[in-house]
Amino acid sequence: MPSTPTARFSADTTWLTAILLAMGAWLAACSDQSIVPTSTEADETEGFKLDQELQLQLSLMGVDGRIEERFTEMLGRSIDPELAEIGRLLFFDPILSITKDNSCSGCHAPNASFNDAKSISVGVDNNGVVGPNRSGPFNLRRAPTIINAAFYPNLMWDGRFAAESLDGFDNSMGFRMPEPEGNSLSHLDHLLMAQAFTPISDRMEMAGFEFEGDNDAIRAEIARRVDGIAEYRKRFEESFTELADGATLQYEHIARAIAEFEFTMIRADAPLDQYARGDTAAMSPAEKRGGLLFFRDPAACFECHITLGYANQMFSDFAPRAIGVPQIAPTETNAVFDGPGRDEDFGLARTTGDPGDRYKFRSTPLRNVAYQPSFMHNGAFSCLDNSIRHHLEMQQSLATYTGEHLEFGLRAKRGPDQPMQSMAHHLSQIPRGRLTVDMFSDLLEFVAVSLSDPEAHPDALRHLVPATVPSGLPVHEFEFGATVNECR
Ligand code: HEC
Ligand code: HEC
Missing domain, CATH: 1.10.760.10 (Cytochrome c-like domain)
Structure with a gap:
């Protein structure tokens, strides 16, 4: 974990600062030329x-x-729409939880811009609702959004899943994760693919407490289930030649599909x-x-x-x-x-x-x-x-x-x-600067409005919820309209 990552850029910014300050002074000089301005002119x-x-x-x-338009260049290829579609179905399909009652979308909720609808996640043993009326035992933390996560150099609230290169698109220095995964998923092309291995093996999130076996055993079980569903098998065969040739579906195929869906969730x-x-x-x-x-x-x-x-x-x-x-x-x-x-x-x-x-x-x-x-x-x-x-x-x-x-x-x-x-x-x-009421309201306006891509609003994500999923399990009940925070 770099303690002061900004230091890496100080050398670059010095000359840039000089040029920009000079430009600023020049522009300021131009604007001073207007003589006694009227109020509109002022x-x-x-x-x-x-x-x-x-x-x-x-x-x-x-x-x-x-940054949004640079995504494809950073990925080094264009997004595969068929694979992303498999990923979308899997993201919403409770077949990925051993307990068959939770999916990624249970916590990364489309009706909450793919954030958690609750202050702290409710994982397994939930009531099938996603929104304020979700109930069940709470986990530890809130699920952050998956929107734009493809751009992050590390993931999770403490950054414990990290690309050593400080670039999620670059596995050349490996991906660091806590044990038991360690750096074993570094062969994957993107940090999100490695991340997608973990929620399903988390006991409180998706795996439940009854299944006996380690993380790999859980993954093998999930892959076996998905492989057995004709629609998934057919779709996966269209995306991976080894599967078309008859190979058994691996959890890695699932992880790749989920990450591909997450790549389509760029709203910047x-x-x-x-x-x-x-x-x-x-x-x-x-x-x-x-x-x-x-x-x-x-x-x-x-x-x-x-x-x-x-x-x-x-x-x-x-x-x-x-x-x-x-x-x-x-x-x-x-x-x-x-x-x-x-x-x-x-x-x-x-x-x-x-x-x-x-x-x-x-x-x-x-x-x-x-x-x-x-x-x-x-x-x-x-x-x-x-x-x-x-x-x-x-x-x-x-x-x-x-x-x-x-x-x-x-x-x-x-x-x-x-x-x-x-x-x-x-x-x-130390208290940060004394902001006047007006200054605070301006700052809030900037954070709330200027940083919001309307395409990330829950209303713009609603169409992503599938009516049915290939496993035939019920899709969660998403409480749209109930989860947007209106209190600024
Ligand atoms: C039970 C709720 C729950 C489920 C189900 C769940 N997640 Fe999460 N997710 C979380 C929480 C909580 C965190 C943050 C955990 C932490 O930092 O300790 C998280 C973090 C993430 C992150 C990192 C985001 C960031 O800003 O760093 C990604 C990506 C992610 N999850 C994807 C998924 C995918 C894909 C699935 C399905 C395979 C999934 N999650 C299932 C609760 C959940
Ligand atoms: C000292 C470093 C630091 C500074 C300076 C800082 N933040 Fe933060 N900010 C954090 C950390 C760390 C978190 C996450 C804390 C947590 O969840 O426990 C955070 C979280 C937030 C969140 C909540 C985001 C979410 O998804 O829940 C907002 C909003 C935010 N910061 C806005 C601001 C604004 C506006 C300023 C300037 C007034 C600011 N921050 C200054 C470190 C900082």
């Missing part, structure tokens, strides 16, 4: 200056609004991208002012939510830090929580075993964040504004946090603040 001059500053800032931060054409490509009308003046706050003091969100280099304009440095998010512990859970009261999540320390890594979570990528029903690794906040306020003054946020908005099963037990406060990263120990 507005225009102000608007012009705002655009000039933001455009400069975006070029410094490597935001060119073209937000107003900010249109703006960065030159359409200055794509963002409102408030969003533009908010953008400057994001990238500069006093808010300076970009210190962790970066866009440059390996961040692929995803607004995260993918490095783990402790920022003191309130601890939520479900009353009914099939996960083992940490700490003396079994009511804490130790974050990265669960993977590394190092007490110094306690409470560390990956800076979350922020694209399409406004479409989430809840925020942070445990959905501690159900309004975007509160999740941002928490960053500004962690101590105060913790002191005033009640959790009363949480559903009953998540409200009763709350882990202690103190151990986590003392471990918090220095950037969140």
Whole structure:
């Protein structure tokens, strides 16, 4: 895990900074030439200056609004639509869970922009509903979205699945995963293919607690089942020659299909991208002012939510830090929580075993964040504004946090603040800049609107839900319309 990955880019940015600052000075000189402006002219001059500053800032931060169109080039081939279609069916098919009651879509819900519809995932032993009325034992954390995950250099809340090259498309240095997988899946072409091996063998997510056998035995069982379903077999034979020649389906075929579907889930054409490509009308003046706050003091969100280099304009440095998010512990859970009261999540320390890594979570990528029903690794906040306020003054946020908005099963037990406060990263120990009410509202507008690609809204994803799946098992009941967070 690189501790300061941004350092890699400092050399490149120095000369760029010099050029851009010179350009900025030149542009500023031009705008000074207007003599005593009338009020509309003054507005225009102000608007012009705002655009000039933001455009400069975006070029410094490597935001060119073209990451989405670079996807195919990064993948090195075009997406295979037939394989992606198999992946879509599998993503929604409970046949992938040993218990036959959960699918990827049970937690990565289309009605929540492929985020979790719950603050903390409900895995096996659920009631078949995906939305606020889903019930069953809670797991440990919330499922983050799979949208744009293809661009991430590492995956999971603590980044424990990582491409050593800092590029999910590049396996040349291997993929690092915790044991038992280790680096054994490094031959796969993309980090998402390796990731797709793991949810089905997770006991609380999809495998259940009864099946006897290790992860490979679970995968073999799932592959055997899928191989036995005529429609899948036929579709897979069309995509893989070895299968057409009669070979037995392997779990790897399934993983490749799921990843291919995830490759089609790129939604990175937000107003900010249109703006960065030159359409200055794509963002409102408030969003533009908010953008400057994001990238500069006093808010300076970009210190962790970066866009440059390996961040692929995803607004995260993918490095783990402790920022003191309130601890939520479900009353009914099939996960083992940490700490003396079994009511804490130790974050990265669960993977590394190092007490110094306690409470560390990956800076979350922020694209399409406004479409989430809840925020942070445990959905501690159900309004975007509160999740941002928490960053500004962690101590105060913790002191005033009640959790009363949480559903009953998540409200009763709350882990202690103190151990986590003392471990918090220095950037969140000190209150971040005093933002006026107007400044805060501009910042919120930027995060909520400028980073949202309308194609990632649940309404635009609804058509992806299949009416039936090849296994014939029931597709979950998705509560559309009930999960979009409206409270900013
Ligand atoms: C029971 C709920 C559940 C199910 C079912 C589930 N996931 Fe997840 N998924 C999660 C949670 C929770 C995380 C984060 C876990 C962590 O960080 O500890 C996650 C993380 C991920 C990530 C990483 C995203 C990121 O931002 O790093 C991907 C990709 C993913 N899951 C894909 C899948 C696929 C594909 C399936 C089906 C084969 C699946 N998941 C099934 C809950 C689920
Ligand atoms: C010190 C590094 C750091 C800084 C600076 C920072 N963040 Fe974060 N941010 C994080 C981490 C770490 C998380 C994930 C925490 C967790 O889930 O436990 C996060 C999560 C978030 C989330 C929730 C995302 C989700 O999917 O749940 C939002 C929204 C957010 N940050 C916005 C901001 C804004 C706006 C700013 C500037 C005011 C900012 N952040 C500054 C580290 C930082």
